[in-house]
Every structure is written in structure tokens, then in C-alpha cells.
Amino acid sequence: MKNKPAHYASAKINKLSMDAESIECSLGNHLVYSISKDPITATDRDWFYSAAYAARERLTEHWIKTMRSYYEQDAKRVYYLSMEFLMGRTLMNAVLNTGCEENFKKAMAGLGLDAERIREQEFDAALGNGGLGRLAACFLDSMATLGIPGYGYGIRYEYGMFNQHIENGYQVEHPDNWLRYGNPWEFPRPEMLYQVKFxxxxxxxxDEQGNPRFHWVDTDDVMAMAYDYPIPGYDTETVNNMRLWAAKASRDFDLRYFNEGNYIKAVEDKNESENLSKVLYPDDTTEMGRELRLKxxxxxxxxxxxxxxxxxxxxxxxFDTLPDKVAIQLNDxxxxxxxxxxxxxxxDLHNVDWDHAWDITTRTFAYTNHTLMPEALETWPVELFEKILPRHLQIIYEINHRFLKEVMHRYPDDPGLWARLSIIDETHGRRIRMAHLAIVGSHKVNGVAELHTQLMKDTIFADFQRMWPHKIINMTNGITPRRWLNQANPGLSALxxxxxxxxxxxxxxxxxxxxPLADDAEFRAEFAQVKRDNKLRLAKVIEQRLHIQVDPDSMFDVQIKRIHEYKRQLLNVLHVITLYNRLRAGGDCVPRTVIFAGKxxxxxxxxxxxIKLINDVADIINNDPAVADRLKVVFIPNYDVSNAELIVPAANLSEQISTAGTEASGTGNMKLSLNGALTIGTLDGANIEIRQEVGPENFFIFGLTTDEVSRLWAAGYNPWDYYHADAELRQALDMINHGYFSPDDRERFRPIFDALTQGGDPYLLLAxxxxxxxxxxxxxxxxxxSDAWTRKSILNVAxxxxxxxxxxxxxYAxxxxxxxPISVPAD
Known part of the structure; x- marks a missing residue:
């Protein structure tokens, strides 16, 4: 380790107290000196920013101390690289983790402020699509809480995951301008500026010794500027860092064009450069969109x-010490x-010998896989790589050449294996298999649930498992209880x-x-009351936003996740239609409110x-007097972290119904179970481990197993057999197909019917x-x-x-x- 400076410069600062009086003073000072507002004219948003600055300055003291401790102790640092960080709101997380929630509330009350209303002013930082980004956020929280020197690296998207509006039952995307009013949690670092070439x-x-060298020239350059975000651990001095990159032009604009009066041309390059960090996941159905994603x-x-x-x-x-001092985790x-x-x-830049560089690289990187579906594994056309990253294509070719030499040496008579393991896929127009690059270049590869990891070894990466039997290991996902119980469900947390x-x-x-408390009648009653209070809160929000009245005593049956065929929201819809038909035929059922959310x-x-089908079914059922209040269907728009914090604590039943073998893990299943929802699910992803932990008697399991799925496909699955054999299924499908739920356009949902019948039902809904x-x-x-249900709910939490x-x-650590873990000294 290099010598440290002889001393650290130390500016004189006043340490900030966490008591209510000091916080109230901070709120007032920031309103005047940071926001420049008079309390008489201040809005709730002004007060939110004052509160955010008051919380931020308290985090900053610990943040600086944490970073200094890492340097002084020469800590090994973990760098978590992720395209997504679904952070949600920060204010309450910050005050809860630093232990000053009650004092913040007292301070706000002293100023006549409604803390809940102030909290609602914060925009979600929706820099992610779903589980992948929320997992990354949970991991940052846990690294800070455990004292692991961890850093998140990603992109500061100007527009996050789109705002989902439902218009006439259809999803309509609107820009998520989460930075419209600025972001009080970020620290711009204009001095941290790096050149990126394309x-x-x-x-x-x-070179002078005759060694081949390579120089990447005539490039189009963009600058990456850092923005830092403090990540506080819970009840600890540690505050880690998330650093996000924004694209900046290498020059602001071409003055020559400006002076000639061509103002659009003058700023054209600047605008094009800065588009790189404009939006999360640009549409990749166009050539331009795919190019932007790779960039x-x-x-x-x-x-x-x-x-x-x-x-x-x-x-x-x-670089020799890099693997000893740096761990880089690739999130997908x-x-x-x-x-x-x-x-x-x-x-290229430091003339390190290839073999030595490769040894350093593979000992530094590790890769997390998040999908079992081959079609979801990322690949890029060689031609696109050659255009945008020509030197990297050469390096990937060389990595592949050396890797395949090793494969051929160990398995000289198996050309099929060579082709399957190659980083370059020659069967689909020459494409680079990014998962193969990640596996070859990492010392460890992990799945995110026991079943997922085993299926990785047995199916999609079976050849790599044969090559390196100890490289693929399991790291079952988890969620942070600070956000997903303490913050989201304060009533249950307090109980x-x-x-x-x-x-x-x-x-x-x-x-x-x-x-033992599950057998305590008084505790069960308190637990049930907390759940009902959460349901009342959600019912009120549903009525305010959607003008639908739901019964808080009905079963809140919840499916909240990205809308995708493999997650089988359609199977849930078929059950809803079946219940509806039974009620119309004079049958009975437990009053049920079926809640969907997802983009x-x-x-x-x-x-x-x-999504349109869910909303059309809801429109028919919710307005049918024959059903009354026994069945309601609700689609809550714009599912995000804040909406999840409303829905999860109120759920009675958690729908985790993906086809066995398709869901890598799931974390929504964990959040819902932690908040006392019982799960109905397949033996898929982390459902298996949740069921093992909570007990089979406290979990509702159904459906084919992964082995049964394989055998069914091998035997020749025909969805029509199930259609003709089950009258209720046939009735529900025919109602969808013949326009019962779309009287204005009876052909609207025929593609859904066709996918489940003529299309072969790839996710086995009918089976x-x-x-x-x-x-x-x-x-x-x-x-x-109800008492038995509550007992099982408590056991799920426990x-x-x-x-x-x-x-x-x-x-992982x-x-x-x-x-x-590194100990950050207390004051």
C-alpha cells in the first residue's frame, strides 16, 4: 500500500444533533437559506426539500467518516455494477435507518407540518424495471448495514421507468421526469469526469520489442460525470456510496455553427451525446434503440x-493487487x-501480458444470472459490436479463441460442445453471447435460488458445469427488512x-x-387488526384513485409484478372469470378483491x-349487480416501490404462479410473506425455499413441477385436450375469445385465445x-x-x-x- 498523506485536512464544523429541537432548527434554516422561502408562502414540496437537506447533512457526516475509514484500513471494496437501481423514496428510509424518525416527526409537528403529507412529495427514484433493480437497492442497504465496503455503480437516467397510465383500459406510457424538481439526495461531482469512446x-x-499493440483511434467521445448518493446502513455509523453516471458532451456546442446562425447544428452533437443517459432501457425493437442500449x-x-x-x-x-482489493459483481x-x-x-494502455491480465480479470469479476429462459439471455450482433466497440470485439475474439483451445484440449472429440460453449454463436447470424463472456471471465457464477441454480447447472449452462464443476454456486436472494417491514408496515413492525x-x-x-405467539389469542387479534388497518388504508387509496369501493373484510388476493406471459397473470384472470361464472350461476364464494399491478x-x-383484458374483465364484474360486492377486480396503475409499500402490507394472498422452471427467484414473494400474506404458488424459484421455511402446511402449492413440465413437453403437450376436457375452462376461454368482456370489439382478445390454444400455450396455463x-x-x-388463517400468517412472518x-x-462476502466488514468508529 502506498504511503498515506501525513495528515488529513480538517475543517472546523459543528456536529449536528439528532434531537427534535436541532432538527426543527435545521428545517427552518434550510427553508430560508437552501430553498429561499418564507414559511408563510412555503409549500409542502418546499418543506420536503428542507427535510431532505436536514436528513442529508446528518448522513454526510457519517458518509465522509466511512469513506475515510475504508482508506485508512485499506479495505477490500465491493463494486456492484447494475443497469438498474430501483431505490424508491429516500427520506423515510434515511430517517429510519439513522434512528431519528420520532425526532423528525416531532420537529415537523412543532412547525405545524403533516409528516405523511410531506413524505408524499418525494418522487420515486425509479431507475429500474422491477425485481433486478429492487434487489440491487436491497443489496446496497445490506452492505451498508453489515459494514461491507460496497459501492453501487449505474446510470443516472434523466427519465426512469415510464409512468404507467391506464386510459380506456390500455397501458399508456408517459415520461417519468423524476428530476423535474431536482434531487436533494445527489451530490454532483463535476470533477469526476471520464472519457468514454465509441x-x-x-x-x-x-512496439519496440516487436510485440503486437493496438490503438483505438478516430473515436466519437462522450464524457461521463459522476453523481453520488449516500446509502445509510441501519443503526450503524456506516454510510456507503452509490455513484451514477450522466452523459455529458465532450464539448458544449460548436461555436462555428452557432455564429453562422445554425443553432440546431451547433448543439446537435451535445444533444446526441447526452441522450446516452436520457432514458432507462430504450425500445430495442429498432436498430437505433439497440445501438443506444449497447452504448x-x-x-x-x-x-x-x-x-x-x-x-x-x-x-x-x-494491477497485481487488484483481485485482493477489488471485487466486481456483474448484476446480470x-x-x-x-x-x-x-x-x-x-x-492496450498498460502493456500487461495477456495471460497475466486474464488471471487478474477472472479473479476480480463474478457474475449473477437472473434468467433461465434461453431467449432472455442477452446476445449482440457481431456487426453492431464491430461498429460501436471494434477493439472490444477483437478482445472478445481473442478470449474466445484461447478459451476454445482449452475446451478442445480437454474434449478433443466433441465439436458440438465447442459450438455450444463458444462465446460467439454461429447459428443465428453470428452473435456474441454475453452470458458466456460473463461466465468465462468470472471466478464465480451464481444463481439466485436453489432451484434456479440447479437448473442452471442442468440445462442452460450444463456444458459450463461440466467444464468447471465448482464455478456455479447458489446465492438465494433476499430483501431488506428495514424497507419491507419496518418502513412499509409500521403497525406490524411496532407490534x-x-x-x-x-x-x-x-x-x-x-x-x-x-x-409461540401464533397460539396466543390476544396476539392473533392484534396481528389481525394491523392487517385490517393496512387493508383499510389501501381500500381508501383505491377509492380515491380509481373510484372503486372494495370491502376491507374481503380477501385481498394480490398479484404484483411485471406483466409477462411466464408470470401467468392470465391464469389468475381465468380463475377470476371462473369465480364470476359460479356466482352468476348461483354459487357462493368468500368475498374476494383481486388486485393486479405491474407494467x-x-x-x-x-x-x-x-392489461387491457384485466381492465375489461374488471369493468364487467365490478358493475354486475348479480355479483354485488362478493368479487371485485382492481388494476392499480404505475406499480413502483411506493405503491408496493401500500399494497404489500395489505395483502392476504400472494400470487406466485409462474410456470415451474421459469422464475429465477422472485423477491415479491418474500416481501408479501414477510408481511403476513399466505402464498399460492408453483414449485418455482424461491417459492420452494419459502415453503421449506414456513412449512408446507402454511403454503398453498399447485401445478406441475419442473420434471413434470419436461415430461409433458416430451410426451407432446396439446392444450386442446385440456380445453375440451374441462367445461369451466372452456367457458372462460370462450368468453374471452367471443368478446363477452369486449362487446365493443369482439375480436380484441382473440390473440390471447389463439396463443393459449393454437399457439401451443408455451407456459402451460391450461395444463x-x-x-x-x-x-x-x-x-x-x-x-x-379467520383465526386459523391469522395463525398461519403469523407463522409465515416468523x-x-x-x-x-x-x-x-x-x-456473497x-x-x-x-x-x-469494516468498523467505522463512532464519534
Missing amino acids: NGRVVNYA QQYFFVCASLQDILVRHHKHHDG THPSIAIAELMRIMV ISRHIGRGWLKNLSQLRRLV AAPGYLQAKRI DYASYIACQQSVEALYRE HMGKFSSDRTISD SQIWGAQ
Whole structure:
């Protein structure tokens, strides 16, 4: 390690107190001196920004101290590279984690402010699409809480995940201008500016020793500017950093064009450059959209690696110590170009020998896989790579050449294996398999649930498992209990803490102490009341936003996740229609409110059609007097973290009904179970482990297993057999097909019917329908026994300790990163 400076400069500052009086003073000072507003004219938004600045300045003291501690202790740092960070709102998370929630509320009350109304002024930081980005946010929280020196790296999208509006039942996307009023949590770092190159050509030459060298020239350059966000741990001095990159033009505009009066041309390059960080996941159905996506991936990876190396080289010469001091985790394949980029930096810019550079690279990187579906594994056309990243294409070719030499040496008589393992797919127009690059270039590859990891070994990456039997390991996902119980469900959090203390917030396994309380009638009554209060809150929001009245005593049956055929919202809809038909025929059912929420990718037409079907079914059922209030269907628009914090605590039943073998893990299943919802689900993803933990008797399981799915396909699955054999299924499908729910356009949903019948029903909805309907009847029977239902709900909460992201991060730190917690000294 290089010598540290002889001393640190120390400015004189006044330490900020956490008491209510000091916070109230901070609120007033920031309103006047930061917002420049008189309390008489201040709006709720002005007060929110004052509160955010008051909280931020308290975090900053610990943040600076944390970063200094990492340097002083020469800590091994973990860098989490992710295209998505679905952070949600920050204010309440910050005050809860720093332990000053009550004092903030007292301070606001002292100023005559409504803390809840002020909190609602904050925009969600929706820099992610769903589970992938929310997992990344949970991991940052846990790294800070555990004292792991962890940094998140991503993109500061000017527009996050689109705002979903429902207009006439259809999803309509609107820009998510989350930065409209500025972001009080970010610290711009204009001095942290890195050059990122695109396009151009590669010049080959020999150096003085005759070694081949490569120079990437005639490039189009963009600058990456850093924005930092403090990530506080819970009840600790540690505050880690998330650094997001915004694209800036290498020059503001061409003055020559400006002086000639061509103002549009003058700023054209600037605008084009800054489009790189404009929007999360541009539509990739066009050539321009695909090019922008690839550029985004390289943009943030290139800037992040430069930043990582600058930090490393402050105290360490060369690259030899990099794997000992740096761990880089690739969250899915989006950042996997980092492997080729690190090789380029070492080989081209620092003349490191290839074999030595490759050894350093593979010991530095690890890769998390999030999908089992081959069609979802990211690939890029060679021609596109050659145009945008010509030197990286050469490096990938060289990596592949050397890798395949090793494969051929070990398996000389298996050319089929060579082709399957190759980073370059020659069967679909020559494409780069980014997952293969990530596996070859990493020392560990992990799945995110036990079943997912086993299926990775047995199916999509079976050849790599044969090549490297110990490289693929499991890291079951987790969620942070600070956000998903303490913050989202304060009533339940307070009830738990009154009975077992607050230790569970940092050690979720302590929830097992609730098990005896499941047999305590008084505790069950309190627990049930908390759930009903949460349902009343959600019912009020549904009425305010959607003008639908729902019965808070009905079963809140919840499916909240991205709209996708494999997640099988359609199977849920078929059950709703079946219940509807039974009620119309004079049958009876437990009053049920079926709640959907989720976004469809803008270019995914079938998913958007499913949203329209849900809303059309809701329109018919909710307005049919024959059903009355026994069945209601609600689609809550614009599902995001804040909406999840409303829905999750109110759920009675959690729908986790993907086709077995398609969901990698799921984390929504964990959030809902942690908040006392019972799960109806298939043996898929983390459902299996949740069921093991909470007990089969406290979990509703249905449907084909992964082995049964394989056997059914092998035997020749014909959805028509199920259509003709089941009268209720046939009735429900015919109603969809013949326009019962779309009288204004009876052909509207024929594509859905066709996909489930003539299209072969790729996700086996018809095969699982009868099992699902029967399981739902078991759900109804238990819900009628309210005390028994509450007991099982408590046992679900009590057995969710395994699914804390703290446990997940501890496993990553010990088994993949080799990172140790660092103690940040208290004042």
C-alpha cells in the first residue's frame, strides 16, 4: 500500500444533533437559506426539500467518516455494477435507518407540518424495471448495514421507468421526469469526469520489442460525470456510496455553427451525446434503440472501471493487487462488457501480458444470472459490436479463441460442445453471447435460488458445469427488512418489536421468537387488526384513485409484478372469470378483491393486451349487480416501490404462479410473506425455499413441477385436450375469445385465445388450470376460518429470517468477494 498523506485536512464544523429541537432548527434554516422561502408562502414540496437537506447533512457526516475509514484500513471494496437501481423514496428510509424518525416527526409537528403529507412529495427514484433493480437497492442497504465496503455503480437516467397510465383500459406510457424538481439526495461531482469512446477503428502496430499493440483511434467521445448518493446502513455509523453516471458532451456546442446562425447544428452533437443517459432501457425493437442500449452498457461500465482503478491506484501500484482489493459483481449480463474493458485497459494502455491480465480479470469479476429462459439471455450482433466497440470485439475474439483451445484440449472429440460453449454463436447470424463472456471471465457464477441454480447447472449452462464443476454456486436472494417491514408496515413492525424487541431489524432470524405467539389469542387479534388497518388504508387509496369501493373484510388476493406471459397473470384472470361464472350461476364464494399491478414493456404487445383484458374483465364484474360486492377486480396503475409499500402490507394472498422452471427467484414473494400474506404458488424459484421455511402446511402449492413440465413437453403437450376436457375452462376461454368482456370489439382478445390454444400455450396455463382452481378452493376454505388463517400468517412472518438480504450479502462476502466488514468508529 502506498504511503498515506501525513495528515488529513480538517475543517472546523459543528456536529449536528439528532434531537427534535436541532432538527426543527435545521428545517427552518434550510427553508430560508437552501430553498429561499418564507414559511408563510412555503409549500409542502418546499418543506420536503428542507427535510431532505436536514436528513442529508446528518448522513454526510457519517458518509465522509466511512469513506475515510475504508482508506485508512485499506479495505477490500465491493463494486456492484447494475443497469438498474430501483431505490424508491429516500427520506423515510434515511430517517429510519439513522434512528431519528420520532425526532423528525416531532420537529415537523412543532412547525405545524403533516409528516405523511410531506413524505408524499418525494418522487420515486425509479431507475429500474422491477425485481433486478429492487434487489440491487436491497443489496446496497445490506452492505451498508453489515459494514461491507460496497459501492453501487449505474446510470443516472434523466427519465426512469415510464409512468404507467391506464386510459380506456390500455397501458399508456408517459415520461417519468423524476428530476423535474431536482434531487436533494445527489451530490454532483463535476470533477469526476471520464472519457468514454465509441466507434472509430483499431490500428495495429508492433512496439519496440516487436510485440503486437493496438490503438483505438478516430473515436466519437462522450464524457461521463459522476453523481453520488449516500446509502445509510441501519443503526450503524456506516454510510456507503452509490455513484451514477450522466452523459455529458465532450464539448458544449460548436461555436462555428452557432455564429453562422445554425443553432440546431451547433448543439446537435451535445444533444446526441447526452441522450446516452436520457432514458432507462430504450425500445430495442429498432436498430437505433439497440445501438443506444449497447452504448449505455459500455458507457457506465467504462466510466465505472476508470473510477475503480483511480481509487485503487491511490494506494496500490499496478494491477497485481487488484483481485485482493477489488471485487466486481456483474448484476446480470448488462455490465459483462466490463470483462473485455478491463482487459483492454491492462493490455492496450498498460502493456500487461495477456495471460497475466486474464488471471487478474477472472479473479476480480463474478457474475449473477437472473434468467433461465434461453431467449432472455442477452446476445449482440457481431456487426453492431464491430461498429460501436471494434477493439472490444477483437478482445472478445481473442478470449474466445484461447478459451476454445482449452475446451478442445480437454474434449478433443466433441465439436458440438465447442459450438455450444463458444462465446460467439454461429447459428443465428453470428452473435456474441454475453452470458458466456460473463461466465468465462468470472471466478464465480451464481444463481439466485436453489432451484434456479440447479437448473442452471442442468440445462442452460450444463456444458459450463461440466467444464468447471465448482464455478456455479447458489446465492438465494433476499430483501431488506428495514424497507419491507419496518418502513412499509409500521403497525406490524411496532407490534413485533413490542413483543420480541427490535433486534430482528438487524437479525431477521429473531422473528422465530414469534412462533409461540401464533397460539396466543390476544396476539392473533392484534396481528389481525394491523392487517385490517393496512387493508383499510389501501381500500381508501383505491377509492380515491380509481373510484372503486372494495370491502376491507374481503380477501385481498394480490398479484404484483411485471406483466409477462411466464408470470401467468392470465391464469389468475381465468380463475377470476371462473369465480364470476359460479356466482352468476348461483354459487357462493368468500368475498374476494383481486388486485393486479405491474407494467408491460412498451414493445410487448401481448403483455399490454393482458392489461387491457384485466381492465375489461374488471369493468364487467365490478358493475354486475348479480355479483354485488362478493368479487371485485382492481388494476392499480404505475406499480413502483411506493405503491408496493401500500399494497404489500395489505395483502392476504400472494400470487406466485409462474410456470415451474421459469422464475429465477422472485423477491415479491418474500416481501408479501414477510408481511403476513399466505402464498399460492408453483414449485418455482424461491417459492420452494419459502415453503421449506414456513412449512408446507402454511403454503398453498399447485401445478406441475419442473420434471413434470419436461415430461409433458416430451410426451407432446396439446392444450386442446385440456380445453375440451374441462367445461369451466372452456367457458372462460370462450368468453374471452367471443368478446363477452369486449362487446365493443369482439375480436380484441382473440390473440390471447389463439396463443393459449393454437399457439401451443408455451407456459402451460391450461395444463395447470384445474390444479390452480382446486388450490384456490382450499384457500377459500381456510379464509373462512379467520383465526386459523391469522395463525398461519403469523407463522409465515416468523419463518422468513432466511430471506433477509443481510444473509444474502453475508454469503456473497464470504463465498465470492472475500470482503470483510469494516468498523467505522463512532464519534
